[in-house]
Amino acid sequence: MTIRTRFAPSPTGMLHIGGVRTALFSWLYARRHNGTFILRVEDTDRERSTEAATQVILDGMQWLGLAADEGPFYQTRRMDRYREVIDEFLRTDRAYHCYCSKEELDAMRTRQQAAKQKPRYDGTCRHGREARPGVSPVVRFKNPLDGTVVVEDAIHGNVLFENTELDDLIIARSDGSPTYNFCVVVDDMDMKVTHVIRGDDHLNNTPRQINMLEALGAKLPVYAHVPMILGPDGAKLSKRHGAVSVLQYREDGYLPEALLNYLVRLGWSHGDQEIFSIEEMTQFFDIVDVNKSASAFNPDKLLWLNQQHIMRASPQRLAQFLKPQLAVLGIHTDDEAKLIAVARAQQERAKTLKEMAENSGFFFRDVDTYDAKAAQKNLTADARKALQALHGNLQAVAVWDKESIHGALQAQSTESGLALGKIAQPLRVAVSGTGVSPPIDITLEVLGRGETLKRLVRAIEWIDAAKPATAG
């Protein structure tokens, strides 16, 4: 039997990290077992579903690389099929029309709550209340009145529900449109889903779905209800931290594999391993190993993982993400070789691609201002001599590569008796405008000789211009 999993988001809000994690688990499980991963958009709520949210889901899944083997399917395009099943339920007496008004239902709920009971439909129409003219009825599923439903869950084990706790849920609204719990059942059956992996907020819905599945004579899928993700404060995930669109992470300079790595470790582990490639995840992940308890979202660890993945990624891959980040800063370049060289030089010192871009501007455009603190400390009269000498020494370097550059700096240090830092740091400020850059030899190599010498001259001029001001 081939494994078939699905991710079934509803386009009513943003695709946030909670949704992404259940998608990831479903995807990994399918990949691991050579199965099929299905994407199904649950858009039956026409009021709240939006085109934009659907697009975000699609874009997000694509960015993350969670490609669907089948779909995307849209529930709104399956209305005929739902109608067909509803009619069949009606015909075979497994569902009935209910004419109770919203007011009646509200009153019923209020009454039940006052009596400290669980609000549930009392079955007034179940045994055939006469049709009310002018009232379009809803359709309710006839839930079994007694017995126990056992949800066999791969994560939680067997969870028991008494049918007496359940009621006859609405499967079609008065306008004829089918409702969520019903559509899920029909879809999972039609799409032959073998493993339903979803948030554990759905655990309570499962017995109803099982009852409907059984009424349809369908084979039950394996259920796996994964725990929720909480905010860093342990409270429900809110906009403030993780409940933003996943695409926000792309904008903020996160690598998709880093986000996925972070998410896969929430509720799951493989020994002491923290860093996983996508391949390793698919190799090791198993749904039965997932924890039962909710976990809090930790932005610091995500940031750390992003840095670790940046360090491990190929410069070619990083260049591809660095380019749009530079564009955001107004730096447009098609020099792929330089992008790759910069990414290679920076990949050990950037927590995000955005940060990498911010620290790499000087590679692509002139330095017109110096960081005040760095300049005050390093662009001094003493440094001027070193920079002056450096200009000559670097001009004399035969081959412009980091080894030769390093050799020239070393030689100058030895000759002048100045510590390497006394030479390298002023040089760094001269070429980058700040006190921070990749190792100076690498920085110069990437920057090129011409640009280096130009900036050296400019820094010397700057010192000369600043001197009288400082002195006077």
Added chain:
RNA sequence: GCUCCCAUCGUCUAGAGGCCUAGGACACAGCCCUCUCAAGGCUGGUACAAGGGUUCGAAUCCCUUUGGGAGCGCCA
């Protein structure tokens, strides 16, 4: 209120009765390395929610309490 779920460092987790004076990771502090920033290495502190059982022995099994979460819609 009712039903269901959950409970190890601040956080993510290891732990499926003795290997646990509870291991790893993030964060934090100190040290080392060092041309800056990082990365890396080393060191340090902090956890089995509480109470009862079961057992020679419990973080691990059972019960209760407490705390958190979810569901109870003509939302998904």
